[in-house]
Amino acid sequence: xxxxxEMECMPRDEMTRxxxxxxxxxxxxxxxxxxxxxNRMDAHGVKPSDIHGIExxxxxxxxxxxxxxxxxxxxxxxxxxxDIVRIHASSGTTGKATVVxxxxxxxxxxxECVARCMSMADVTKDDIIQIAYGYxxxxxxxxxxxxxxxxxxxxxxxxxxxSKKLTTMMVDFGATAIACTPxxxxxxSEVLRDEGLIDKIKLKAAICGAEPWTDKMRHEIETRLNIxxxxxxxxxxxxxxxxxxxxxxxxxLHICEDHFYPExxxxxxxxxxxxxxxxxxxxxxxxxxxxxxxRYRTKDLTSITHEVCECGRTSARISRFKGRSDDxxxxxxxxxxxxxxxxxxxxVEEVTPHYMMIVDRENNLxxxxxxxxxxxxxxxxxxxxxxxxxxxxATVIQQALGISAKxxxxxxxxxxxxxxxxxxxxxxxKLY
Amino acid sequence: xxxxxxxxxxxxxxxxxGEVLKVLKDNNVNILSMSLADTTEYGLLRLIVNAPDHGRxxxxxxxxxxxxxxxxxVKVPHVAGSLQEILTIVAxxxxxxxxxxxxxxxxNDATIVVKTNxxxxxxxxxxxxxxxxxxxxxxxxx
Numbered sequence: 001x002x003x004x005x006e007m008e009c010m011p012r013d014e015m016t017r018x019x020x021x022x023x024x025x026x027x028x029x030x031x032x033x034x035x036x037x038x039n040r041m042d043a044h045g046v047k048p049s050d051i052h053g054i055e056x057x058x059x060x061x062x063x064x065x066x067x068x069x070x071x072x073x074x075x076x077x078x079x080x081x082x083d084i085v086r087i088h089a090s091s092g093t094t095g096k097a098t099v100v101x102x103x104x105x106x107x108x109x110x111x112e113c114v115a116r117c118m119s120m121a122d123v124t125k126d127d128i129i130q131i132a133y134g135y136x137x138x139x140x141x142x143x144x145x146x147x148x149x150x151x152x153x154x155x156x157x158x159x160x161x162x163s164k165k166l167t168t169m170m171v172d173f174g175a176t177a178i179a180c181t182p183x184x185x186x187x188x189s190e191v192l193r194d195e196g197l198i199d200k201i202k203l204k205a206a207i208c209g210a211e212p213w214t215d216k217m218r219h220e221i222e223t224r225l226n227i228x229x230x231x232x233x234x235x236x237x238x239x240x241x242x243x244x245x246x247x248x249x250x251x252x253l254h255i256c257e258d259h260f261y262p263e264x265x266x267x268x269x270x271x272x273x274x275x276x277x278x279x280x281x282x283x284x285x286x287x288x289x290x291x292x293x294x295r296y297r298t299k300d301l302t303s304i305t306h307e308v309c310e311c312g313r314t315s316a317r318i319s320r321f322k323g324r325s326d327d328x329x330x331x332x333x334x335x336x337x338x339x340x341x342x343x344x345x346x347x348v349e350e351v352t353p354h355y356m357m358i359v360d361r362e363n364n365l366x367x368x369x370x371x372x373x374x375x376x377x378x379x380x381x382x383x384x385x386x387x388x389x390x391x392x393x394a395t396v397i398q399q400a401l402g403i404s405a406k407x408x409x410x411x412x413x414x415x416x417x418x419x420x421x422x423x424x425x426x427x428x429x430k431l432y
Numbered sequence: 433x434x435x436x437x438x439x440x441x442x443x444x445x446x447x448x449x450g451e452v453l454k455v456l457k458d459n460n461v462n463i464l465s466m467s468l469a470d471t472t473e474y475g476l477l478r479l480i481v482n483a484p485d486h487g488r489x490x491x492x493x494x495x496x497x498x499x500x501x502x503x504x505x506v507k508v509p510h511v512a513g514s515l516q517e518i519l520t521i522v523a524x525x526x527x528x529x530x531x532x533x534x535x536x537x538x539x540n541d542a543t544i545v546v547k548t549n550x551x552x553x554x555x556x557x558x559x560x561x562x563x564x565x566x567x568x569x570x571x572x573x574x
Binding site: 379409411412 | 437439441442443469471473474476478492495496497498499501530531547
């Protein structure tokens with residue numbers, strides 16, 4: 001089903017015209033309302049009057065996550081605080097979170113985009129959908145929730161953390177759709193199987209996102225649960241889930257291009273690459289009011305096509321993600337940067353700054369172990385002393401990352417020191 | 433009198449304990465008694481050796497977390513109930529035992545290594561009750 005045929009199936013030349021109009025307006029708006037952008041554009045030697053259409057976007061400077069950090073918390077907001085109705089936040093590269101703000105119009109646009117994505121999975125107002133993303137500062141829960149309400153579906157705000165309750169309600173309510181991370185859905189399929197509930201569910205579709213997965217994993221989910229599963233993409237800086245999603249043909253994720261203008265660039269030269277070539281995905285939020293971003297570098301590596309899809313949508317499609325151009329990890333759907341761990345450990349004087357993160361997947365749930373060396377000055381020969389220290393570090397890490405980690409204390413000099421760029425992560429997860 | 437114990441933190445890894453012992457052997461440090469507190473992730477090796485300070489130094493330079501801990505080495509007569517009597521005295525004086533293990537010396541008495549939360553007071557309490565402890569010198573001479 002196509003939610004907004006006018007926008008999703010708009011002829012390419014009309015889309016280009018629309019994007020051009022919106023970009024011109026956006027640049028003017030941002031220049032006048034965000035000091036950071038005004039200074040940066042001045043330094044870059046570009047004025048709003050130089051932007052006549054979407055082709056002029058290349059004249060504009062890039063925005064990075066570091067810019068959000070440097071202007072923490074509200075420095076990039078373009079709308080006055082009285083117009084901001086919601087805040088979300090995601091992991092920053094160091095201690096500080098990346099904060100984004102939404103006007104009512106932004107929330108409406110977001111809901112519309114998520115509704116389009118859910119429609120790609122044929123979810124309609126007649127469906128009962130369980131939202132099993134975390135609710136709170138993370139965009140996943142509330143983003144999917146508002147989109148599903150926009151569709152008019154019956155929304156069950158499960159949030160995360162209670163698989164048993166989720167599967168029970170899935171059966172009792174006759175839930176027909178679910179939104180969660182793909183690894184969690186795979187885990188749920190095992191819970192359902194173990195409880196003998198597979199034949200009792202009425203699930204038809206899943207909208208999965210917040211972490212990378214493969215077609216093989218999708219097939220596995222679809223077979224186990226006898227459903228169709230769709231890949232929804234988004235990031236809080238741009239909006240949250242609903243920036244793009246794949247339709248039933250699964251030939252790439254359709255971008256809501258009337259709101260988010262995509263570019264693919266070479267992450268080293270920063271030059272645009274051709275359709276079909278892998279590069280870093282860059283977005284300009286051409287309709288956003290709260291925190292509009294110009295040429296935001298997502299660090300996600302993918303390729304793009306502008307060919308018309310079999311489903312009839314004309315929107316540009318991005319392929320499944322090929323990785324990241326930075327060291328961000330996604331663990332249980334949460335963005336984690338090794339630098340956050342580093343910043344957190346500096347606060348614990350009993351350990352050295354050397355650490356290693358071991359990421360794995362057990363029963364389809366991500367696990368994180370952090371190995372740290374005890375500073376020899378704080379060594380104790382009592383088990384309770386070591387356990388107290390372990391607990392202290394675990395608390396600091398949980399507060400920094402927003403997810404729990406298993407802490408393993410190591411003796412001095414047991415963690416590898418690498419020459420040159422330090423290796424801090426061992427990711428043993430196999431995405432099928 | 434308190435005595436010195438050599439303590440070593442060992443992460444659970446095959447061969448790690450052997451590596452510690454090899455360093456001690458190569459440096460001529462003789463082990464008189466040992467105890468290993470093990471958890472799933474690490475072990476705490478506690479050793480009574482003839483030269484604890486030297487043992488710590490050589491282990492540190494070999495890259496092991498080692499340290500000296502003050503402990504008590506208490507003589508326990510070879511009579512049923514004598515250990516229990518000692519522990520009763522310790523408990524009655526509100527002293528907590530962190531850990532203890534046996535130490536074999538060629539003598540008529542048995543000996544145990546005891547770590548308490550209040551070492552100095554434990555010493556005084558034992559002395560007052562005429563319970564003998566061994567000195568560092570006695571250990572070194574073994």
